[in-house]
Amino acid sequence: METTINALKERYQEYKLANPKKRIREIAADLAVSEAELLATGLGETVTLLKKDFENLLKQINSLGYVMALTRNEYCVSERKGVYEKVSFSPHAGLVLGEDIDLRMFMQYWHFGFAVNENDRYSLQFFDQSGVAIHKIYLTDKSDKAAYDELAAAYKDEENNGISTTVSNRTVPAELPDEAIEKEAFGEAWKAIQDSHEFFGLLRKYKLTRTQALRLSPEGYAKEIDVEKAKNIFEQCSAQQIPVMIFVGNHGCIQIHSGNITKLVTMGPWYNVLDPEFNLHLREDAIAAAWHVVKPSTDGDVNSIELFDKDGEMILQMFGKRKPGIPELTEWRALVNESV
Structure with missing residues (x-):
């Protein structure tokens, strides 16, 4: 060794x-x-x-x-x-809920x-x-x-001076054929959502991948858009200083930026936000699909822009800045609906 x-x-x-x-x-x-x-x-x-x-x-x-x-x-x-x-931690996830650093942590990974x-x-x-x-x-x-x-x-590990990694067994889940999905029941369940966090449960219940769910969404709830339109929304949020929430994550952690984005810079294949407190580096050429998604909530509809790679894995989600109990920003909703 x-x-x-x-x-x-x-x-x-x-x-x-x-x-x-x-x-x-x-x-x-x-x-x-x-x-x-x-x-x-x-x-x-x-x-x-x-x-x-x-x-x-x-x-x-x-x-x-x-x-x-x-x-x-x-x-x-x-x-x-x-x-x-x-x-804080629960059996389901760890949370960091500061004004600046906002995380969801899945400690089993x-x-x-x-x-x-x-x-x-x-x-x-x-x-x-x-x-x-x-x-x-x-x-x-x-x-x-x-x-x-x-x-x-x-927290130094006094007993172990080495590590042993194992090859990942995580694979992209195979999609069921569209005709095997209970499309009508899924559509009604989507329209009945009261909190956007319920969406993941719907995917599991109806055995859908995320991009398949968007394809089979009820009318008016999801629309594939050009990547340039998604970029334009970034640029308009910067120009108009519309505060946003940007979710970036992996299987073990999701990090959420809430606030404005200002300085947007393209460097080769990377599309960047370069602000004093927040930096984002997005590999633009890896975006295989961009979607405008609408989810109901008790505070009204919530609009998001979602970016996916060639395997249907989420790269990024962007919402207007909001907290539970407060309706979506009208400026964000207007921008998204005008842009897509």
Whole structure:
């Protein structure tokens, strides 16, 4: 095992020297290993393995003060600065409900944690059993470094100096034939939704993938749109300063930005929001489909723009900023309906 780790460490260091601008996720893909395995080559030097007691650790993240939360999937990265507040856990999910950092965490997928020093850039990084990143927390120049050191020391895994990842068994669910779906019953159930959170339950009940559900939606509740129209909505939200909610997630964590988006910049295939507190990096060429979706609620209809990759996996969702009990922003609703 030690020989294998040393061999990977050597390959990793050589690759970084030859490709100084590549990020660790890209290097892992190029070397056909996981990102967590590459991090583990630094154990005992720049990396500390953490005990798998992540719920208690996360309850103490508030002590770090102002940090940057990062959650991503294959084609989108959300980075939000702020303080971890109102951290709680139930058997179903963990929640962070601060004004700035807003997360839904599915802890059954959190398998490895590390404290990482990348050239004096300090972070806590969490991965699934396959070594794929779920969530990362970076210190900023306003963070409490002493509190970080205390947390890293308190949660250091003293018994284990290595990790073993397993190949992911997660696959894109196969769709049933459209004719096998109870389309009428599903449509009536959609129209009876009282909270948009019920939608996931409908997919499970009627055995639908998300994109299939959109295709088979009741009339007037979902419409596929051109990706350029989705981009235009971003641009109009920026120009008119319409506050939004942008959901970016993976199987283990969903991160929600609530607020304005202002500085939009295209860099190669990446479409970016580059604001002081919020950065978004969206791989535009990976968007296979964009949809305008309407879900009923007790506060009135809720409109969203949803982006999907070629496998039907969600890349991003965008809503007008709202809280339960408050109707959707009229400016957002008008913009979406005028744009699509």
